[in-house]
Amino acid sequence: MSTLDAFELATLAIRAGHHRTPEGEHGEPIFTTSSYVFTNAREAAARFSGDEPGNIYSRFTNPTVAIFEERLAAMEGGERCVATASGMSAILSLCLGLLKAGDRILSSRSIFGSITILFNKYLTRFGIKTHYVPLAEPAAWERAIDPDTRLLFLETPSNPLTEMADIRALAELAHAHGCLLVVDNCFCTPALQRPLTLGADLVVHSATKYLDGQGRCVGGAVVGNHKLVGEEVFGVLRTAGPSMSPFNAWVFLKGLETLELRMLAHARNAQVLAAWLERQPGVIKVFYPGLDAHPQHHLVGTQQRTGGGIVAFEVRGGRAAAWRVIDATRLLSITANLGDTKTTITHPATTTHGRLTDEERELAGIGEGLIRIAVGLEAIADIKADLARGFARL
Numbered sequence: 283m284s285t286l287d288a289f290e291l292a293t294l295a296i297r298a299g300h301h302r303t304p305e306g307e308h309g310e311p312i313f314t315t316s317s318y319v320f321t322n323a324r325e326a327a328a329r330f331s332g333d334e335p336g337n338i339y340s341r342f343t344n345p346t347v348a349i350f351e352e353r354l355a356a357m358e359g360g361e362r363c364v365a366t367a368s369g370m371s372a373i374l375s376l377c378l379g380l381l382k383a384g385d386r387i388l389s390s391r392s393i394f395g396s397i398t399i400l401f402n403k404y405l406t407r408f409g410i411k412t413h414y415v416p417l418a419e420p421a422a423w424e425r426a427i428d429p430d431t432r433l434l435f436l437e438t439p440s441n442p443l444t445e446m447a448d449i450r451a452l453a454e455l456a457h458a459h460g461c462l463l464v465v466d467n468c469f470c471t472p473a474l475q476r477p478l479t480l481g482a483d484l485v486v487h488s489a490t491k492y493l494d495g496q497g498r499c500v501g502g503a504v505v506g507n508h509k510l511v512g513e514e515v516f517g518v519l520r521t522a523g524p525s526m527s528p529f530n531a532w533v534f535l536k537g538l539e540t541l542e543l544r545m546l547a548h549a550r551n552a553q554v555l556a557a558w559l560e561r562q563p564g565v566i567k568v569f570y571p572g573l574d575a576h577p578q579h580h581l582v583g584t585q586q587r588t589g590g591g592i593v594a595f596e597v598r599g600g601r602a603a604a605w606r607v608i609d610a611t612r613l614l615s616i617t618a619n620l621g622d623t624k625t626t627i628t629h630p631a632t633t634t635h636g637r638l639t640d641e642e643r644e645l646a647g648i649g650e651g652l653i654r655i656a657v658g659l660e661a662i663a664d665i666k667a668d669l670a671r672g673f674a675r676l
């Protein structure tokens with residue numbers, strides 16, 4: 283695979299990154315080795331100094347992990363990818379690589395709960411402040427940018443309310459102020475949305491979710507250009523070692539091969555479920571980008587191919603009602619994970635967003651009656667029937 287640009291996404295997902303070894307293996311090999319042997323002292327020195335490319339030590343060079351990195355970079359349309367042990371360590375590595383004391387992050391207020399804690403509790407100790415703005419209000423982003431701002435950070439669609447930002451507009455704003463735009467592309471994946479092609483500078487992933495797709499491994503990635511990712515973020519990985527294991531990289535490679543098929547199937551199920559939820563008594567509001575009533579519905583079909591696989595809805599009756607619906611399910615998995623073939627159901631206010639303060643949760647718009655469903659690939663009739671039992675008890 284040399285001229286990757288000539289191939290479409292489905293082909294890259296299956297073929298990119300694998301440079302067959304002399305063994306002629308058809309499937310991607312797993313290299314379970316911590317270090318590598320050099321033919322002589324001169325070669326060892328040249329590898330360590332960077333004068334010659336090649337493997338050194340699996341904290342930062344492993345051929346299986348490299349296949350995953352090359353494949354995901356190709357799918358996102360980026361020059362380089364660094365794979366990490368988790369989505370959170372991808373974000374931590376990015377921050378350590380690109381920020382210093384005195385810098386400021388301008389972030390969407392609707393981001394993954396642990397990221398908020400990373401920004402508020404830990405990065406502040408090192409003199410990095412974060413200011414939050416509503417994801418879908420471009421004017422608020424513009425007002426809040428100041429000379430210390432270095433990164434704009436967002437997730438679109440957001441978790442769990444599926445709000446969307448116009449990536450192209452925010453990339454322009456970021457660049458006009460000398461800032462970088464970072465997009466967490468966990469919900470869409472490159473199968474539905476490619477932020478780098480819309481002007482974003484960096485994409486972060488929790489590979490744990492749809493990239494794996496079957497709930498098997500924890501992993502993450504940062505994708506972008508040679509300078510930002512290949513030098514700055516890679517430098518953190520090489521030094522600090524939040525590395526992806528070769529076995530996990532291999533699982534994620536298998537996940538990438540079916541990513542596009544799965545994402546389209548998740549979205550088909552989610553679209554039907556969202557429309558059905560809108561008609562259920564006891565449901566006050568449904569949050570899904572594919573619904574006409576969604577405030578940024580116009581971005582579906584332009585910025586992202588479909589509405590994606592995540593649906594959230596608010597039931598009347600607060601926490602007690604939400605828990606009743608969740609506890610009435612027998613098929614759906616009560617777990618906070620998402621992006622799995624198995625449909626999952628969760629109560630964000632007491633799980634994914636449970637460690638936030640009441641004020642932070644309210645700002646993020648996470649109500650006590652809110653339920654999030656990561657729609658899997660089971661038959662949609664069975665998913666509906668499982669939820670209908672709970673609605674009957676409201």
Ligand SMILES: *Cc1c(COP(=O)(O)O)cnc(C)c1O
Pocket residue numbers: 368369370371394437441466468469487488489490491500501502
């Ligand atoms: C899960 C998730 C993360 C964190 O990833 P981990 O692999 O759990 O560390 C980051 N962003 C989003 C949107 C997520 O859903």
